[in-house]
Amino acid sequence: MIADKESVSLSSVPEIHVMEEGTKAKKTVFVGGIGDDVDESVIYEHFATFGDVIEVQLPSAATNLHQQSEAKHRGFAFVTYSSTSDAQDAIDNMDLNELRGRVIKVNLARPMKTPMQLGGNRAVWESEEWLKQHVKPLNQSGGVQGRNAAKQNAGGEVVPSEDGDEVMEE
Numbered sequence: 001m002i003a004d005k006e007s008v009s010l011s012s013v014p015e016i017h018v019m020e021e022g023t024k025a026k027k028t029v030f031v032g033g034i035g036d037d038v039d040e041s042v043i044y045e046h047f048a049t050f051g052d053v054i055e056v057q058l059p060s061a062a063t064n065l066h067q068q069s070e071a072k073h074r075g076f077a078f079v080t081y082s083s084t085s086d087a088q089d090a091i092d093n094m095d096l097n098e099l100r101g102r103v104i105k106v107n108l109a110r111p112m113k114t115p116m117q118l119g120g121n122r123a124v125w126e127s128e129e130w131l132k133q134h135v136k137p138l139n140q141s142g143g144v145q146g147r148n149a150a151k152q153n154a155g156g157e158v159v160p161s162e163d164g165d166e167v168m169e170e
Contacts, residue, residue, distance in 0.1 A: 027054075027087050028080040028109040031094070035102045036072050046099060047079045051086020055079075078109055 031043065040056045047053055057078040081087040087108070095106040 026084045026108060027082070028078050029087050029090050030076060030078060030105075030107055030109040032076040032105040033102055034073070034075055034077060034104060035100050038073075038077075038100055040077075042100070043077050043079060047090050047094065050081070050090040050093060052082040053079060054082055 029047075031047075034043070038058075040058050043056045043058065044053055047056070055078075057080075058073045059076070059078075061072050061074045079087075079090065081090065091106050091108065094104065096103060097106075098104070
C-alpha cells in the first residue's frame with residue numbers, strides 16, 4: 001500500500017501534501033526532565049533506536065547570545081522523526097524511563113502558542129472592543145470633573161489650589 005502512495009504524484013492529490021505538513025508536530029516528541037550531563041548526541045543515541053531521527057533540539061538556557069557556549073540547556077529536548085509511528089514508538093518506550101539516572105517524561109510535542117492565543121502582553125483596555133463597551137464619555141465618567149460637579153451640587157465651592165488642582169472649600 002505504501003508503494004501506491006509513492007506512485008501518486010503530490011500535485012494530483014494535494015490532500016496528501018497538506019496532511020504531511022499538518023503532521024509535522026505529530027512527528028516531534030518532547031523529552032522533559034533531562035539532566036545537565038545530557039547533550040544532543042546522548043538524546044540522539046537513545047532515541048534513534050525507534051526510527052529515523054531528523055533533528056534533535058536542546059534549547060539553551062542562555063538568554064544572552066554571547067554566553068550560549070558556556071550555558072547549559074533548559075532541561076528538555078525535542079526529537080523529530082521522519083514518521084509519526086516512529087515518534088509514537090519513542091513515546092511508548094521512553095516515557096517514564098530512566099536516562100542517565102533521571103526519570104524522563106516523553107510525549108507528543110505541542111506547537112508553541114502565538115501571542116494571540118496566549119492573550120498577548122496587551123492590557124484589555126488597549127482593545128477597541130473593550131473601550132467601546134466599558135468607557136464612558138469624560139463628562140459622564142465620574143472623573144475629576146464629575147466629582148467637582150457633584151461637590152458643587154452638594155453646596156461646596158470649588159476653588160483652584162496652589163498647584164492648579166481644584167479643591168472644595170466648605
